[in-house]
Amino acid sequence: MINDALLKAVEEELEKRPWRLKFSEEVEARFEADTQRQRSLNMVVAGLIAASIYSLFLINDYSFRPDSFLTAVQLRIGVMLPIGLTILWLVYRGVAPAIRETLMATTVVVAMMVSCLIFVTSTEPYSYLDVFSFGLILVVGNIIYPLRFSYACASSGIGVLIMLAFIVAYEPMPIEAKRLAMFSIVAKALFTLFANYRLERSERSGYLLVLKEKIRSGYYLKDNRKLSRLSVTDPLTNIANRRQFDTIFPLRWQEAIDKHNFLGLMVIDIDYFKAYNDYYGHLQGDQCLRQVAATIQANSRDTDLVVRFGGEEFVVLMPNATSQAVRQAAERIRCSIEALYIPNYGCSGQRLVTVSIGVALLCPTNRFTPDEFLAHADTALYRAKRQGRNCVCVADIE
Numbered sequence: 453m454i455n456d457a458l459l460k461a462v463e464e465e466l467e468k469r470p471w472r473l474k475f476s477e478e479v480e481a482r483f484e485a486d487t488q489r490q491r492s493l494n495m496v497v498a499g500l501i502a503a504s505i506y507s508l509f510l511i512n513d514y515s516f517r518p519d520s521f522l523t524a525v526q527l528r529i530g531v532m533l534p535i536g537l538t539i540l541w542l543v544y545r546g547v548a549p550a551i552r553e554t555l556m557a558t559t560v561v562v563a564m565m566v567s568c569l570i571f572v573t574s575t576e577p578y579s580y581l582d583v584f585s586f587g588l589i590l591v592v593g594n595i596i597y598p599l600r601f602s603y604a605c606a607s608s609g610i611g612v613l614i615m616l617a618f619i620v621a622y623e624p625m626p627i628e629a630k631r632l633a634m635f636s637i638v639a640k641a642l643f644t645l646f647a648n649y650r651l652e653r654s655e656r657s658g659y660l661l662v663l664k665e666k667i668r669s670g671y672y673l674k675d676n677r678k679l680s681r682l683s684v685t686d687p688l689t690n691i692a693n694r695r696q697f698d699t700i701f702p703l704r705w706q707e708a709i710d711k712h713n714f715l716g717l718m719v720i721d722i723d724y725f726k727a728y729n730d731y732y733g734h735l736q737g738d739q740c741l742r743q744v745a746a747t748i749q750a751n752s753r754d755t756d757l758v759v760r761f762g763g764e765e766f767v768v769l770m771p772n773a774t775s776q777a778v779r780q781a782a783e784r785i786r787c788s789i790e791a792l793y794i795p796n797y798g799c800s801g802q803r804l805v806t807v808s809i810g811v812a813l814l815c816p817t818n819r820f821t822p823d824e825f826l827a828h829a830d831t832a833l834y835r836a837k838r839q840g841r842n843c844v845c846v847a848d849i850e
């Protein structure tokens with residue numbers, strides 16, 4: 453889903469009745485996708501802790517009902533543990549959300565069933581006292597896992613019914629104890645379900661708020677990137693502007709000093725551009741500037757920085773250059789612009805748009821400054837202008 457639509461859907465969810473525990477289809481799918489892995493892991497960890505404690509209740513079985521201790525071992529270790537561990541393994545491997553919740557809810561129901569079977573198989577007088585701890589099973593399902601609310605309701609309901617059925621049928625248990633056990637299990641179910649509901653509600657609303665902020669910060673990041681790109685780009689020609697050159701030039705200069713590489717610099721100026729502007733108008737002049745910029749860019753390497761230096765003047769900074777490569781590149785650019793065949797009837801004599809180019813090449817040392825290097829290329833450009841324009845001149849740098 454694109455972010456605009458998702459943001460709208462999230463904002464709608466936040467405005468809806470806050471007591472609802474289900475999002476719209478697309479937000480629900482996103483919620484599951486974002487939380488599924490962590491939720492499964494959390495449930496597995498909680499399940500392992502619960503399984504260990506459930507097995508430790510054997511100590512209790514030993515002291516309460518030594519007559520059926522073996523049965524308790526078989527039921528807890530031989531039945532409950534394999535079922536529980538298989539379910540946890542499946543959840544760990546990853547299953548669909550509905551299956552994950554169903555499987556984990558099953559552990560609650562099976563644990564309740566096994567616990568009831570353990571206490572009814574004993575004839576010890578205090579075997580039934582255990583039923584007062586059965587609420588712990590609901591605590592695990594509703595708070596420790598915690599199951600999604602609808603699954604928590606279902607597993608708690610079934611668990612309570614199982615326990616009630618066993619208690620009612622268990623004769624050795626006094627009626628007063630039965631009443632207290634029933635009352636306390638129903639109360640525990642209600643308390644833990646209430647807590648479960650609040651847990652899920654705060655998880656969901658927290659998720660929505662975080663998602664909303666994530667989407668928004670994504671927008672800000674995009675806007676910031678766009679702004680910083682715009683601040684170093686010439687809007688007319690879409691190539692680098694003077695600001696970008698002023699940032700990059702000293703860096704390339706220092707890099708060349710460090711690596712003992714040559715640095716090439718071209719200053720390119722359109723010939724008789726004032727006459728072109730006067731004859732064809734400013735808009736046509738802009739179009740001509742775009743064509744010239746695109747041609748310079750197309751004839752430069754990816755590593756070169758092509759800059760609109762100002763007005764009808766361009767600069768190409770060429771890291772790691774050789775004398776031959778710089779001269780060839782300058783000549784290539786000059787020829788390509790002439791080959792655009794852009795008419796310039798504004799000036800007498802010359803009938804096409806052409807450029808003059810001043811070139812400088814240097815292995816930078818601390819003897820020179822970048823500004824002096826630029827001044828050398830500029831001087832070469834003015835020599836090219838004086839020599840009749842539409843030509844390349846190379847600076848003499850001692």
Ligand SMILES: Nc1nc2c(ncn2[C@@H]2O[C@H](COP(=O)(O)OP(=O)(O)OP(=O)(O)O)[C@@H](O)[C@H]2O)c(=O)[nH]1
Nearest residue numbers: 721722723724725726727729734735737738763764
């Ligand atoms: N259309 C347009 N023209 C521009 C822009 N920036 C500068 N110019 C024009 O570029 C022209 C530059 O003219 P000059 O500096 O006299 O140079 P020139 O006519 O090219 O003469 P030489 O450089 O000596 O060949 C001026 O007319 C400026 O108005 C721009 O963004 N768009």
